[in-house]
Amino acid sequence: xxxxxxxxxxxxxxxxxxxxxxxxxxxxxxxxxxxxxxxxxxxxxxxxxxxxxxxxxxxxxxxxxxxxxxxxxxxxxxxxxxxxxxxxxxxxxxxxxxxxxxxxxxxxxxxxxxxxxxxxxxxxxxxxxxxxxxxxxxxxxxxxxxxxxxxxxxxxxxxxxxxxxxxxxxxxxxxxxxxxxxxxxxxxxxxxxxxxxxxxxxxxxxxxxxxxxxxxxxxxxxxxxxxxxxxxxxxxxxxxxxxxxxxxxxxxxxxxxxxxxxxxxxxxx
Amino acid sequence: xxxxxxxxxxxxxxxxxxxxxxxxxxxxxxxxxxxxxxxxxxxxxxxxxxxxxxxxxxxxxxxxxxxxxxxxxxxxxxxxxxxxxxxxxxxxxxxxxxxxxxxxxxxxxxxxxxxxxxxxxxxxxxxxxxxxxxxxxxxxxxxxxxxxxxxxxxxxxxxxxxxxxxxxxxxxxxxxxxxxxxxxxxxxxxxxxxxxxxxxxxxxxxxxxxxxxxxxxxxxxxxxxxxxxxxxxxxxxxxxxxxxxxxxxxxxxxxxxxxxxxxxxxxxxxxxxxxxxxxxxxxxx
Numbered sequence: 001x002x003x004x005x006x007x008x009x010x011x012x013x014x015x016x017x018x019x020x021x022x023x024x025x026x027x028x029x030x031x032x033x034x035x036x037x038x039x040x041x042x043x044x045x046x047x048x049x050x051x052x053x054x055x056x057x058x059x060x061x062x063x064x065x066x067x068x069x070x071x072x073x074x075x076x077x078x079x080x081x082x083x084x085x086x087x088x089x090x091x092x093x094x095x096x097x098x099x100x101x102x103x104x105x106x107x108x109x110x111x112x113x114x115x116x117x118x119x120x121x122x123x124x125x126x127x128x129x130x131x132x133x134x135x136x137x138x139x140x141x142x143x144x145x146x147x148x149x150x151x152x153x154x155x156x157x158x159x160x161x162x163x164x165x166x167x168x169x170x171x172x173x174x175x176x177x178x179x180x181x182x183x184x185x186x187x188x189x190x191x192x193x194x195x196x197x198x199x200x201x202x203x204x205x206x207x208x209x210x211x212x213x214x215x216x217x218x219x220x221x222x223x224x225x226x227x228x229x230x231x232x233x234x235x236x237x238x239x240x241x242x243x244x245x246x247x248x249x250x251x252x253x254x255x256x257x258x259x260x261x262x263x264x265x266x267x268x269x
Numbered sequence: 270x271x272x273x274x275x276x277x278x279x280x281x282x283x284x285x286x287x288x289x290x291x292x293x294x295x296x297x298x299x300x301x302x303x304x305x306x307x308x309x310x311x312x313x314x315x316x317x318x319x320x321x322x323x324x325x326x327x328x329x330x331x332x333x334x335x336x337x338x339x340x341x342x343x344x345x346x347x348x349x350x351x352x353x354x355x356x357x358x359x360x361x362x363x364x365x366x367x368x369x370x371x372x373x374x375x376x377x378x379x380x381x382x383x384x385x386x387x388x389x390x391x392x393x394x395x396x397x398x399x400x401x402x403x404x405x406x407x408x409x410x411x412x413x414x415x416x417x418x419x420x421x422x423x424x425x426x427x428x429x430x431x432x433x434x435x436x437x438x439x440x441x442x443x444x445x446x447x448x449x450x451x452x453x454x455x456x457x458x459x460x461x462x463x464x465x466x467x468x469x470x471x472x473x474x475x476x477x478x479x480x481x482x483x484x485x486x487x488x489x490x491x492x493x494x495x496x497x498x499x500x501x502x503x504x505x506x507x508x509x510x511x512x513x514x515x516x517x518x519x520x521x522x523x524x525x526x527x528x529x530x531x532x533x534x535x536x537x538x539x540x541x542x543x544x545x546x547x548x549x550x551x552x553x554x
Contacts, residue, residue, distance in 0.1 A: 007450035014363055017355025018372055021426070024419050025379045028390050035393075075282045082279035093283075098544055100286040105473065105540045106293070106533065107480025109507040113514060113529040114293045117300055141286060170275040191381075198383025201482040201507070205515040225385050229483065232389050247389050251382060258381045262374065 029251075036248020039241035049211045049227060052238065054246050056213035060222030061250075063215070064128060064207060065197040068135035073189055076143025083144070084151035085173050097148065104141035108201040111137050116205045128221030131207025135196045142195065146188025150181040183264055190261035194254045200225035224250055290537075297530040303523035304329065312527060318493050320521050329524035331506075331531065333493050337410070338505040338532075340496065341485060342478040344414025345421060349478075350471060353422045357429035358455055373430075380423035388487030391416040396488065405500025406490070413489040413505075417478050425474040432466025433459055469547030476539040480532060482507035506532045 047053025079100070087093030111134055119130040154177050162172035178185070200223075207221040209230065214222065224246055231243035308315065308329065315330025356376060360369055395416060396407035403411060436459050444454045460467070490502020491512055506528045514525045 003450055003453070007452040010358075010452040010455070011363055014355040014358040017352045018359040018364070020352060021356050021379060021422060022372065022375045025375050027394075028379075028382065028386070031390060031394050032386065075285060078279040078282035079285065082276075082283040086276055086279060087283070096283050096287060098541075099290055101544060102537060102540045103286050103290055105476055105480075105536065106290075107482070107507060107536055109480065109482040109510050110293065110297070110529050110533045110536075113510060113526065114296055116514070117296045117526075118292075137289060140289075144283075144286065168272050170272040173275075194381060198385070200383070200385045201511060204511055208515075225383065225483075228385055228389065229486070232392065232487070243389065247386050251386055254381055254383060255378055258378065262377075 032244070032248055032251055035241075035244040036251075039245040040248065044242070044245050048213050049209075049222065052242060054224060054227070054242070054249065056210070056222040057224040057227050057246065058249070059213070059215075060128075060207075060210065061197060061224040064131045064135055064203075064221065064223070065193060067132045067217075068139055068196060069189070069193055071132070072136045072139035072143055072192075076140045077147045077185070079140070079144045080147025080151060081173060081178075083148045085169075085177065100141040100144045103137075104145065108138060108199060109204075112202040112204055112206055115202065120206060125218075126206065126208035126220045128207050128217030128219070131203050131221055131223065132217065134202035134206045135199060138199060138202060139192050139196050142192035143188065146192070147181075147185055150184035150188065151177060153184065154180045187261040187265045190257050190264070194257040194261070197257070198225065198250060198254045200229055204229075293533060294530075297526055297533055300526040301523055301530045303520055304527040305523075307520065308524070308527075312524070313531075316495065318524075320518070325518070326520050329521060331524070331528050333495055334504050334506045334509045334528060335531070336495065337489060337503040338479060338507070340410055340503075341413045341417060341489060341505055342475065344411060344499070345417035345478045346471070346475060348415060348418035349422045349425060349474065352418075353425035353429060353470075353474070354467075356422065356426035357433055360426070360430045361433040362451060362455060362459070376423045376426055379419075380427065383483075384420060384481060385483040385487075387416055387420050387484040391484060392487040399500070403500050405498070406502060408488050408490040409500045409502045410489065410496050411499045413485045416484050416488055417481055420481065420484055421474040421478050424477060425470050428470035428473065429463075429467050432463040432470065435466070436462045465547045469543045472539055472543035472547065476536045476543065479539070480507060480536050482511050486511050 043051075044053045045055055045058075048056040079096075083093050083097060087096075115130050115134040115137070119133055120126055158176055158180055159172055162176045167175070203223045203226050207223050207226070209226040210220040210222040212222070228243050228246050228250070231239045231246070234240065304312065312329070312331050313335065314332050315328070316332045317328045317330050318333065319329075320327035360373060360376075364372060391412060392408070396412050399405070399409075399412045399415065400407035405411070440458050440462065441454050444458045449457070485505055486508045489505055489508055491504050491508055492502045493504060493509075494502070496503040510525060510529060514522075517525050
């Protein structure tokens with residue numbers, strides 16, 4: 001075949017792939033907005049699930065994701081700090097890096113099963129704590145990877161300047177290195193938060209779901225995503241519409257947090 | 270004083286992921302014991318999944334969910350790989366500088382949409398289209414495979430693009446100077462140079478597709494039967510776990526842990542292969 005023609009065909013197919021990808025994004029967003037907005041009303045936000053709204057679900061989902069962040073962010077950041085600042089890039093550090101990446105790609109449903117065995121089965125009841133723990137396990141490796149990457153971008157000279165001033169190692173890390181990597185790490189935290197707030201599989205049999213408003217983490221805890229899964233499979237129109245409304249709200253939240261994270265890094269550069 | 274504590278705590282945090290992984294493996298292995306003893310390796314190719322009336326025992330084989338997982342993943346990979354390569358080539362070689370940013374953001378947003386949304390959308394908007402074009406009931410292997418493909422495309426495309434962007438400009442420019450077309454540069458310069466990263470991204474996407482739960486749960490049909498046509502409904506390991514794990518009793522519960530163990534070990538192996546043999550830590554997953 002004529003090589004110039006072949007070239008044109010391949011370039012056309014590649015461009016077509018990009019158009020297909022973007023096409024699906026808009027297709028999903030448009031149908032979601034159409035179905036979601038037409039099913040939304042003010043009462044959707046003021047009523048709990050039992051009255052046909054999502055107030056308790058939103059509060060529940062955010063509560064679990066925020067609590068998970070409170071545990072995962074410090075642990076992940078400290079782990080990243082150890083990898084980059086204390087490990088001297090030893091073999092052990094590389095093993096831990098790889099294990100953390102493997103954990104990041106572990107199937108989320110398996111994490112749900114694991115947490116069920118440890119924190120649900122022994123107590124005989126689904127509980128919010130188990131949901132928080134499952135989300136924490138999902139979040140830790142993402143934070144480790146971001147912190148590790150962002151700290152690697154901090155120039156060596158900054159650390160050396162700190163040493164020259166007579167700062168102790170941990171003071172240099174906290175007051176200079178982390179400060180220099182602040183924007184990148186914050187972006188990473190926002191992106192990982194956006195990731196875990198949309199998780200369903202790890203919550204199915206950990207927090208499960210609750211129709212009522214509750215802040216009691218020792219019992220079944222309301223979850224927006226688990227509710228979407230349940231509602232979508234009910235045959236009645238009202239449940240389905242509520243599922244669309246909830247999906248729309250969830251997607252808006254996830255994409256907004258995502259864009260916010262990306263916007264922050266753009267401003268920096 | 271504070272420095273010592275700071276260092277110790279950071280070391281403890283770093284080793285935590287190691288202990289969590291060990292913990293997951295041992296818990297799954299431990300709870301799968303009953304089924305492991307009862308069914309052994311035959312579990313992998315036994316088709317029957319039936320609990321006794323009293324819920325105490327029964328015969329459980331993992332063949333159907335295993336086959337369902339493999340087939341839906343295979344369909345997804347066949348569709349996703351060429352499109353993801355195309356997008357990566359478009360972003361790294363074709364797109365005008367003003368287009369790269371918005372297209373990249375769109376692809377990354379596609380990756381950020383929660384999988385349950387893909388499931389919902391797939392069930393109400395995509396399944397009817399598959400039904401109209403290929404027959405069947407709408408939900409089934411094919412629908413699950415296609416929507417799974419849409420989910421992994423952005424992920425695969427992003428890593429492949431990063432790998433392609435590592436190719437030094439000098440190499441490409443020399444090929445262009447020899448009169449090579451863009452396609453020839455892609456085929457003979459970029460592909461060989463970025464091979465490791467590209468294969469790695471395909472394997473990582475494979476691992477992700479195998480473990481995907483929510484999108485598939487809406488779309489695969491969730492029935493315990495072997496599909497004879499590509500549009501037939503069946504089930505997969507994550508879907509069976511999502512729908513039936515919590516209600517299972519005794520031996521059936523143990524069989525579920527067995528399935529979770531299989532899924533965990535397989536994805537662990539796949540991701541390790543991708544990381545150690547192909548990605549060499551150069552490209553971040």
